[in-house]
Amino acid sequence: MTQVLVFFEELGAELSISQQELLTLAGQLGEISVVTTSAEPSPALAVQGIGSVYAPQADVPPGDPALADLLAEAAAQAAPDLVLGADTADATDALARLAVRLEAGLITSAESIEGTTVTKSVLAGAYTTSAQPVGGPLIATLRPNSVPAAVQPGSLPQITTLPVSPSGAVELLEETELPSTGRPALSEARVVVAGGRGVEGDFSLVEQLADELGGAVGASRAATDAGWIDHSAQVGQTGVIVSPQLYISVGISGAVQQKAGMQTSGTIVAINKDEDAPVFEIADFGIVGDLTEVIPQAIEELRARRQS
Amino acid sequence: MPALHIITLVKWVPDAQLERGFTAQRRIDRTEGILGELDEHPLEAALQISESLSDRQVRVSALTIGPAGASAALKKALQIGADDGYHLTDDALAGADVSATSAAAAAAIQHVRSLAGLDAEYLVLTGMASEDGETGAVPAQLAQRLGVPALTQATALGIDGARLSVTRTAGTRQQKLACALPAVVSVTDQANEPRYPNFRAIMKARKKPVTTFSLAETGLDAAAVQPKVQLLSAAPRPAREPGEIIHDDGTAGRQLVDFLQKERLL
Numbered sequence: 061m062t063q064v065l066v067f068f069e070e071l072g073a074e075l076s077i078s079q080q081e082l083l084t085l086a087g088q089l090g091e092i093s094v095v096t097t098s099a100e101p102s103p104a105l106a107v108q109g110i111g112s113v114y115a116p117q118a119d120v121p122p123g124d125p126a127l128a129d130l131l132a133e134a135a136a137q138a139a140p141d142l143v144l145g146a147d148t149a150d151a152t153d154a155l156a157r158l159a160v161r162l163e164a165g166l167i168t169s170a171e172s173i174e175g176t177t178v179t180k181s182v183l184a185g186a187y188t189t190s191a192q193p194v195g196g197p198l199i200a201t202l203r204p205n206s207v208p209a210a211v212q213p214g215s216l217p218q219i220t221t222l223p224v225s226p227s228g229a230v231e232l233l234e235e236t237e238l239p240s241t242g243r244p245a246l247s248e249a250r251v252v253v254a255g256g257r258g259v260e261g262d263f264s265l266v267e268q269l270a271d272e273l274g275g276a277v278g279a280s281r282a283a284t285d286a287g288w289i290d291h292s293a294q295v296g297q298t299g300v301i302v303s304p305q306l307y308i309s310v311g312i313s314g315a316v317q318q319k320a321g322m323q324t325s326g327t328i329v330a331i332n333k334d335e336d337a338p339v340f341e342i343a344d345f346g347i348v349g350d351l352t353e354v355i356p357q358a359i360e361e362l363r364a365r366r367q368s
Numbered sequence: 369m370p371a372l373h374i375i376t377l378v379k380w381v382p383d384a385q386l387e388r389g390f391t392a393q394r395r396i397d398r399t400e401g402i403l404g405e406l407d408e409h410p411l412e413a414a415l416q417i418s419e420s421l422s423d424r425q426v427r428v429s430a431l432t433i434g435p436a437g438a439s440a441a442l443k444k445a446l447q448i449g450a451d452d453g454y455h456l457t458d459d460a461l462a463g464a465d466v467s468a469t470s471a472a473a474a475a476a477i478q479h480v481r482s483l484a485g486l487d488a489e490y491l492v493l494t495g496m497a498s499e500d501g502e503t504g505a506v507p508a509q510l511a512q513r514l515g516v517p518a519l520t521q522a523t524a525l526g527i528d529g530a531r532l533s534v535t536r537t538a539g540t541r542q543q544k545l546a547c548a549l550p551a552v553v554s555v556t557d558q559a560n561e562p563r564y565p566n567f568r569a570i571m572k573a574r575k576k577p578v579t580t581f582s583l584a585e586t587g588l589d590a591a592a593v594q595p596k597v598q599l600l601s602a603a604p605r606p607a608r609e610p611g612e613i614i615h616d617d618g619t620a621g622r623q624l625v626d627f628l629q630k631e632r633l634l
């Protein structure tokens with residue numbers, strides 16, 4: 061039976077959707093064990109299918125060279141054919157260290173994994189590649205929304221404390237929760253409405269449309285750079301990569317780095333007043349028009365239909 | 369305080385504004401390139417640190433690993449403000465994966481330090497990701513090979529005495545981390561606004577030294593940079609089916625809702 065070791069760089073009161081996706085994929089591929097950076101893994105791990113959980117003696121902070129020891133010790137116990145993590149900086153960093161330690165291949169941002177063959181998008185989504193490790197286990201991070209999450213509650217698995225402690229080289233001085241928008245998380249949302257330079261500093265129409273559709277709010281780099289909205293809303297190569305069922309692009313031209321973050325969305329709607337904007341090349345439904353006229357009408361129509 | 373040697377990794381990458389693709393050997397086509405824009409941010413960070421430590425000797429070196437053409441990336445880095453340039457070029461590195469790149473970079477950094485001959489602490493700065501490989505995994509592998517911390521995706525960084533501190537975002541949390549040198553830090557495009565080289569800087573860059581070396585000079589052989597990942601196929605993403613484009617005649621908002629309803633997206 062294939063052994064899959066799943067790495068969690070954080071553990072909240074509940075598993076995030078991408079953590080559930082990781083466990084779902086791991087369960088499809090083989091038997092699951094989990095390694096976490098927190099010394100006292102939360103009851104969130106009470107999920108069917110997890111055989112064992114490995115934890116350090118004390119929480120290991122991001123960036124610490126001891127992450128390599130933690131993962132290598134867990135790998136020595138679990139003898140994995142595959143080590144999986146989320147497509148986040150912290151998981152990438154820890155798995156990257158493990159790959160050096162095990163002299164194994166690392167593939168980031170996987171979209172599907174069959175056996176040890178990984179399919180992913182490269183060159184800002186312009187190409188799809190498939191690749192395989194040359195010997196050693198496959199070590200990979202998984203893009204969010206690559207598998208539908210399906211985990212069942214179970215009993216809390218046995219926790220094995222490994223003889224690994226933080227090295228003391230890295231100190232976590234401060235940690236604060238970013239202010240919540242009250243909307244779904246951008247990377248996990250079913251609907252994303254994103255605004256660009258065309259909103260001219262006013263995100264209220266984009267936000268209202270997002271709320272009308274129960275979606276998350278995204279933005280282009282031009283909009284986040286201008287300070288109109290927090291950087292955490294940025295969609296694209298240097299922001300969040302999203303793949304929702306519906307992406308509505310508002311006042312965004314559709315540069316290659318923006319497309320890199322959204323072109324695998326199920327349905328793409330674009331609203332732009334320039335009919336030559338590149339975003340129309342990938343739109344399923346494009347409206348050449350002024351967003352300050354189109355969006356209020358759409359919101360009014362959505363409300364009217366809801367009432368009738 | 370001892371001198372500080374900041375080594376910034378810069379990569380010569382295909383220009384994202386142009387068509388990019390693969391060669392018949394399934395390698396990224398590198399006939400033309402530019403200094404990756406994301407690599408201007410660590411350079412700017414290095415220069416700002418250097419300027420903030422006026423009482424300390426600071427050297428900012430730019431290191432690139434790539435084919436002959438990559439010297440263009442070094443030239444730009446010197447114009448932006450690096451003091452000297454280093455170029456590791458070797459045919460054995462064509463088609464390098466994360467593992468090969470980090471192995472070559474670790475050896476090259478040690479080589480650059482010995483060539484520089486400074487009795488200095490060192491700090492390695494990189495971009496948040498290369499614009500062609502896009503893994504963002506090289507900094508942590510490099511740190512692992514050097515046996516030092518990796519503080520990645522910095523949105524702000526600074527050196528205060530013997531300590532380096534970094535601000536970053538991890539998931540839904542903002543963190544401030546600190547460590548002693550040496551360390552590897554990857555710097556995001558949020559960290560700063562890179563400076564444009566002026567005419568004087570461009571003229572000055574012509575006199576800055578560039579040292580080119582091969583893998584063997586760093587003490588590595590080709591076996592140490594064997595890729596650990598094998599690319600089986602690379603195909604252009606199929607174009608999306610062309611969609612319906614309408615011009616707003618005063619009813620586009622309602623037509624949008626009709627479309628969403630038809631597609632069962634409401």
Ligand SMILES: Cc1cc2nc3c(=O)[nH]c(=O)nc-3n(C[C@H](O)[C@H](O)[C@H](O)COP(=O)(O)OP(=O)(O)OC[C@H]3O[C@@H](n4cnc5c(N)ncnc54)[C@H](O)[C@@H]3O)c2cc1C
Nearest residue numbers: 256257258280281282296297298311312313317318333351
């Ligand atoms: C290394 C690198 C990384 C990058 N990473 C990212 C990234 O992650 N995400 C990202 O988005 N960008 C990224 N960029 C920037 C990217 O290249 C573009 O500059 C950016 O996406 C442009 O944002 P925009 O479309 O909002 O602005 P613009 O290109 O200025 O487009 C604004 C659009 O709004 C339209 N418009 C204006 N007014 C109206 C109106 N009233 N109604 C309707 N339409 C209107 C205009 O016709 C225009 O098409 C990156 C660039 C580089 C070099």
